[in-house]
Amino acid sequence: MTSAVAALVGNPNAGKTSLFNALTGARQKVGNYPGVTVERKVGPLKLPDGRSIEVIDLPGTYSLDPRSPDEAVTRDVVLGRQAGERVPDAIIAVIDATNLRNHLRFVLELKRLGRPMVVALNMIDLAERDGLTIDVDMLSERLGMPVVPTVAVRRRGLDALAAELAPLLDGAAAGEALPPGEIVGLQREARQLAAAVTLGQGVARRATQNIDRVVLHPVAGPVILAAILFMMFQAVFAWAEAPMTWIEDGIAAIQGWTAARLPDGLLLSLVNDGLLAGVGAVVVFLPQILILFAFIIALEQSGYMVRAAFLMDRLMARVGLNGRAFIPLLSSFACAIPGIMAARTIDEPRDRLTTMLIAPLMTCSARLPVYAVIIAAFIPDRPVGGAFNLQGLVLFGLYAFGVLGALAAAFVLRRTVTKGANQTFLMEMPKYQAPALRDFAIGLWQRAGAFLKRAGTLIMAITVILWVLVAFPQAPEGADGATQIEQSFAGRIGHAIEPIFRPIGFNDEIAIALIPGLAAREVAVAALGTVYAIQGDEAEVEQSLVERLRGAWPLPTALAFLAWYVFAPQCLATLAVAKRETNSWRWPIFMFVYLFAMAYVAAGLTFWVSSALL
């Protein structure tokens, strides 16, 4: 017998995901609904009577009248129309106790479905702090369903909520199904209900308003935003340094261990130069990626992200974008794939398409390994103006270059391919909240896990294929590494495409690395590692890739390579997601062509100008 299913439904900002995390802990499974790219999160919950049930966390929505694929999933699951998902046995409506008027409107809408329901009156502590006293019994009586006060971030009220769920699953207390209500009528009913059950007269959200007075100040606001972003990028480099050294040393130790045990030959080469060198070159950047994710998750969970969108809207509107695009674009700094998927929250199709098309121009974390190696090899590590570091400044410049390129692209796109009227910006600004450690940890775990899964499977496969391309056909006995690379498959492909890239300063090795680098940007580092590790003699193999590149590339080539990576469509996964999200090949092909053109021009200009100057 399959276990019963309860679905969490609620407005965005009701604390739904916190409640889900508190109820199910770290044992949740993240998957996808078939046919759409909406995340399906499910986790187990043990009821007081010993039964184990499944809880589904549905995407946040303001009503059952969807405007995005996420919201459509919530409606379809609740109505039992979602393919592959049974009708939930019970609905847990999560509402914000400090915003009863709006959230009760949705509860009243859900109630008309006539499904077994319980209300989690969440953030009750914040309501009390604001001086609002809510008559829970009266609310329960008037709604005709159990109401349980909860504080998800402090795990308060969870047992009571589970206890109220049990009778619902036994088929009790399903209400009468009514036709969907008209929104204004529901709003007024909700306002009356909220007024009737709210006893204290508090001043809501005073703390949040005080913070906003500073954070949204016309002058201080943008300064704070810029400072946060700048600190984020400095932290990515500074804090990750020590753990990166440990990982590098660890990989080297494993390579030494295998070298001592395996006979010299193809197998050892596959393990050390293919597998370990390839995967190691990527895993070493995990600390940086974790720090980047950590900042983005903390900004999201604290409520600051929407403020950033608010501050940025006017600027984004200049190039025909929506302030809402700020969040998908900021997520794209971690990875364009969640960024493109997050564009689903933009309800205007042209705004959404434009946002998806420029998302790959945001410097994703997969570029970091590439930037990090080139910067470490060619940019001197020296202080600038006391507080900063030249390497950090160059990295910041590359990020800024990507953002400017994205804004320019958006400006042109909105006047050509995605032409249309300017749209709205309408967003709720949630209360500020210190991110709960559990929610932060689970969020970080899930995002880092997704990244590692990609690195662990895709990149492993790619590096092995590349190793084969580089190791075969084998050169005659006694030939040196240079001869081997020259006549390998990889060398031949590199030779074939090199003429395209020669004008912008790229050599054979870069041309070889670009091909596997199409699978994911960071693979280019692994590819360069493999290409150079196999090319050199043993002493050279022991040198790190950084030192190897320093000897092999002229500075203009390195700079052109950096410029290429700011714009280049070097990620098949991004194109695949764009295909899925737009449901056609037209836009991913367009994306590839326009990004390739931008990258070629940018790398070319960089090469020609720096060759002339240096």
Add this chain to the structure above:
Amino acid sequence: MTRIDQLAVGVPAIIVSIDRAACGDLVWRRLHEMGFDEGVDIEVLHKAPLGDPIALRVGNTTIALRRAQAALIEADISAVAVREAAE
């Protein structure tokens, strides 16, 4: 009657009308989902740099919207005094 894009920061008012035809059904419905409705108390809390968008207190929640949409909503400042006197 004041269009709410013209309201000064910190002056409470009560929504009198939302121009459904000018909003379009989609925006009109979204505004209602966010808590806008005739009779709801509002107040401009913040203006973004360059004055657009604006952040409004709508009942107990804070909503950001562009001036272009705010201009389609009319509010009454004096109605606040009337309501307070009644309470």
